[in-house]
Amino acid sequence: MKLKKASIKDKSELAAICIESYSKTYYDHWKEGGLAWYLEREFGDQRIALDLSSSSITYFFIEFQGDYIGFIMINTTSSIPGIVNAIELDKFYILTQYTGLGIGNLAFDALLKKTELLGKEFMSLCVIDTNDNAIRFYKKSGFSFHSKTALDIPCFKEELKGMHRMVKGFI
Secondary structure: OEEEEOOHHHHHHHHHHHHHHHHHHHHHHEOOOHHHHHHHHHHOHHHHHHHHHOOOEEEEEEEEOOEEEEEEEEEOOOOOOOOOOEEEEEEEEEOHHHOOOOHHHHHHHHHHHHHHOOOOOEEEEEEEOOOHHHHHHHHHOOOEEEEEEEOOOOOEOHHHOEEEEEEEEOO
């Protein structure tokens, strides 16, 4: 497993793995029409190009045995109130057929090594509060609960909008 930083020339490949890995995992979290709207909003050509040209956003492909099997997106600022000098793990998705194999652990460890070099004190993230597997994974990786929030996004099922904000210190 290795992480490969995405560049603007990777725009199409990145969009494809983003759409496939997200939609296979969260297709059932959306009301009718919502998933297609969200995929275009988050992973459409314009959004991917904008993100890849931003100095505060970095995408990594998760590569395994020569194939891209997922992606990670980080932001150099945290959206969690009161958390400064932090990097935010914005998106971390792996194709479902590769989950449970330890690849996520390897990818996350590699990401931590890369992000610690940025000199930030914390890493923050938000996770759906009903996603017990992800919460367990993040806790085992040293994150702790910070606060609750809710997704403010149309067409996402109401019962799944609860979010946990989590934080990990690097010091």
